[in-house]
Amino acid sequence: MAGAPRANVLTYHNDNFRTGLNTNETILTPANVNSSTFGKLFTYNVDGYVFAQPLYVSGVVVPGQGIHNLLYVATEHNSVYALEADSNKWFTNGVVWKVNFGPAAITPTNAFGNRYNGGQYTDITNEVGITGTPVIDLGRGTLFVDAFTREASGFIHRLHALNITNGSEQLHSPVVVAASIAGTAVDSVGGIITFSAMQQIQRSALTLAGDTLYIAYSGYADTDPFHGWILGYDETSLQIKPGYVFNTTPNATSAFGPNAAEAGIWMGGGGICVDANTNLYFQTGNGTFTATNGSGGTEYGDSIMRLSTTNGLKVADYFTPWEQATLALNDTDLGSGAPMLVPDLPGTNAHLLVGGGKSGKFYVVNRDQLTSNNTHYNATGNTDAILQTFTNLPGRFMTGPAYFNGAVYYSSWNDKMKSYAISNGVLSKTPTSTGPRTFAFPGCTPVLSASGTNNGIAWSTAFSAPAVLTAYNATNVTAEIYNSAQAAGNRDALANGVKFASPMVANGKVYAGAQFAVSVFGLTNPSLNWKTFHFGNNATNSAIAGDFADPDGDGIVNLLEYALASDPTVASPGNSLSAAVVGGHCQVSFNRNASATDLVYVLEASPDLAAWTTALTYTSASGWVSFGAASATEGPPSALPPDQAVKATVDFGTPPATAQFVRLRIHR
Numbered sequence: 001m002a003g004a005p006r007a008n009v010l011t012y013h014n015d016n017f018r019t020g021l022n023t024n025e026t027i028l029t030p031a032n033v034n035s036s037t038f039g040k041l042f043t044y045n046v047d048g049y050v051f052a053q054p055l056y057v058s059g060v061v062v063p064g065q066g067i068h069n070l071l072y073v074a075t076e077h078n079s080v081y082a083l084e085a086d087s088n089k090w091f092t093n094g095v096v097w098k099v100n101f102g103p104a105a106i107t108p109t110n111a112f113g114n115r116y117n118g119g120q121y122t123d124i125t126n127e128v129g130i131t132g133t134p135v136i137d138l139g140r141g142t143l144f145v146d147a148f149t150r151e152a153s154g155f156i157h158r159l160h161a162l163n164i165t166n167g168s169e170q171l172h173s174p175v176v177v178a179a180s181i182a183g184t185a186v187d188s189v190g191g192i193i194t195f196s197a198m199q200q201i202q203r204s205a206l207t208l209a210g211d212t213l214y215i216a217y218s219g220y221a222d223t224d225p226f227h228g229w230i231l232g233y234d235e236t237s238l239q240i241k242p243g244y245v246f247n248t249t250p251n252a253t254s255a256f257g258p259n260a261a262e263a264g265i266w267m268g269g270g271g272i273c274v275d276a277n278t279n280l281y282f283q284t285g286n287g288t289f290t291a292t293n294g295s296g297g298t299e300y301g302d303s304i305m306r307l308s309t310t311n312g313l314k315v316a317d318y319f320t321p322w323e324q325a326t327l328a329l330n331d332t333d334l335g336s337g338a339p340m341l342v343p344d345l346p347g348t349n350a351h352l353l354v355g356g357g358k359s360g361k362f363y364v365v366n367r368d369q370l371t372s373n374n375t376h377y378n379a380t381g382n383t384d385a386i387l388q389t390f391t392n393l394p395g396r397f398m399t400g401p402a403y404f405n406g407a408v409y410y411s412s413w414n415d416k417m418k419s420y421a422i423s424n425g426v427l428s429k430t431p432t433s434t435g436p437r438t439f440a441f442p443g444c445t446p447v448l449s450a451s452g453t454n455n456g457i458a459w460s461t462a463f464s465a466p467a468v469l470t471a472y473n474a475t476n477v478t479a480e481i482y483n484s485a486q487a488a489g490n491r492d493a494l495a496n497g498v499k500f501a502s503p504m505v506a507n508g509k510v511y512a513g514a515q516f517a518v519s520v521f522g523l524t525n526p527s528l529n530w531k532t533f534h535f536g537n538n539a540t541n542s543a544i545a546g547d548f549a550d551p552d553g554d555g556i557v558n559l560l561e562y563a564l565a566s567d568p569t570v571a572s573p574g575n576s577l578s579a580a581v582v583g584g585h586c587q588v589s590f591n592r593n594a595s596a597t598d599l600v601y602v603l604e605a606s607p608d609l610a611a612w613t614t615a616l617t618y619t620s621a622s623g624w625v626s627f628g629a630a631s632a633t634e635g636p637p638s639a640l641p642p643d644q645a646v647k648a649t650v651d652f653g654t655p656p657a658t659a660q661f662v663r664l665r666i667h668r
Helices: 323-328 527-537 556-561
Strands: 039-050 055-062 066-074 078-083 095-100 105-109 120-126 136-138 142-151 152-162 180-182 190-192 208-209 212-219 229-234 239-246 282-283 304-308 314-319 352-355 362-366 388-390 402-404 405-411 415-423 433-439 447-451 454-462 468-475 480-483 503-504 508-524 578-582 584-594 600-606 613-619 625-626 631-634 643-653 661-667
Touching: 039 066, 039 078, 039 120, 055 136, 055 503, 066 508, 105 142, 142 631, 152 212, 180 239, 239 600, 352 405, 362 454, 402 447, 402 454, 405 503, 433 454, 433 480, 447 503, 468 503, 468 508, 508 527, 527 556, 556 584, 556 661
Parallel strands: none
Antiparallel strands: 039 508, 055 066, 066 078, 078 095, 105 120, 136 142, 142 152, 180 190, 208 212, 212 229, 229 239, 282 304, 304 314, 352 362, 362 388, 402 405, 405 415, 415 433, 447 454, 454 468, 468 480, 503 508, 578 584, 584 643, 600 613, 600 661, 613 625, 631 643
16 A cells, blocks of 8 residues: 555646546545544644635655645635645644735725625625635646735736745746737727736636646626636746637627626636646636527627637637526526536546536536537527436535546535436436535535545535534445544534635545635544555554564564554565764664654663663654753654654764663554
8 A cells, every 4th residue: 555656636626627536545444534533633724714725745855854745725815835734843833835925905895896795895705815726737846826916006916836845936927917808898998808807806726738827717796897717828938828818708798788798717616627638618607698509609608618729719619508598697607616527438428527507407518519419509498408407406506526436426505415326428317325414505515535446535515614524435425424523522623614615635634724724634543544554454454554563574563664664564674773973972873753643762771781771752742852961863854654754863972981782662
């Protein structure tokens, strides 16, 4: 199990299909995720609400500080944090670096988004700064993020490209978001529509496809005029590529009424989907629609879109529900939800897309041709020319689905998590299993963790005060195997929730954002964590994983392998003690496992191997404690948890005139 690849989470919902699936999770299983063995390990307090999904990079070499797994968190206060993903004991309370991009827009406000609520914008309270999930290009070591600031000159969106190791701005960064496109819409001047930062919220997740960074925008609380925009940036120069500006309603004139244009791209925080040919898929909200079949119309309100990206952004296909006019009139837009591309299937309908909206319907379409006979919109009937439409569901879809092992996981507002099996290129007409919890507004956005096709767990976060992290066995979601309200004394309690929050799972940990906080969950017993990583399903088999078992036959029992951060499945001499005289001082060195926080290390000295005196002890709570002249220093970690080796060097001072023996004892 220790040889399994470590997970990185570089984009919203793990991949550009937006499946929410991590198949490299070898530690967390349905057997050990329960309130007895799993829970909240610690919480990072941050300076704003966390609407953006946290991201994760394994094995980042921090200059002078060793190798670490890092968690990247963006807040509405316009800050980005790099945090130690496994422990808040490293660095300064776990913070590797933090950058802030300037003043966020304080809310409530009447300066923007003032269509509803007595002229006050209240959709995102306290402040609006970073809302959409950033994206990381691991090869370039760069995190891309859009920040919204209120400055003396007005409201500004800026694109920042940050070095993931230290938070510094990369070459050409930052740039002010500015764009224009030809059109005759209500806000056009001289046949040109100009992007207005004050009118456009950056809600959906940023997307990388090839060397192009895509950023999508919608409107603040439907306050006109606004459009759906997609801007495609060259990720090296941070300049918009020629032909890579798309507007969903460029020719919506005042003839279309007081709410002409619109059709924003926000998707409950979801991201644009990208297929193997770099086509883009997304859903639009309420707005003008003119693209009736064969009309040449250019307005795409309430539609599922596919754009080609060869030599610019062009409409390649679209599907618009037959009741689009009613959706727009009643604010039941399709764009409230996010789409997902199902991984390629065998046989008929090999390429599916699943997505739903506020009408309470969700749709299954063939993404190779979204509608039968390219009947994009049925203007005269009450059916849609797509594979499947699911109706009569309890609530609106304001989130996105997830996928695992031939099943789609989904929940609407005031509905339960449900799984639908895929067979012969379509979803089962009724759920194959249904969870016990009813998720109030806005529903939940599930994510899945598994080891390949085994040990699947469906995770979600309920929006409440406090928020609740929940987990289900993915093979049958009828029972909740864990939730963060189960443990006594509020042991696992989250902070108050934020809308559309999605947890993230990586390498034995679950990360959940909330108001002013990100909480880290995992196995509460570090020894069990280590055993599960190395022995998998045999983690509780004492003959293999017991403290005094030696499964690799190298003479070093598991307790010592654990303490010294060595691999118990590979026979080797291990990381034993070494001694040397350095600068006239006797020094003893060994690797200590910084992840083994349940162990006590005792260094003892003896002149004759009979009488032993304690020189130093180490515990996680107290660190190194000296009982004489000896002292200890440690280097930065040279390996990752759960074998987080740090070199401990113990200085015993000037060597004695007679023999000196040193031994290391380990106990729990």
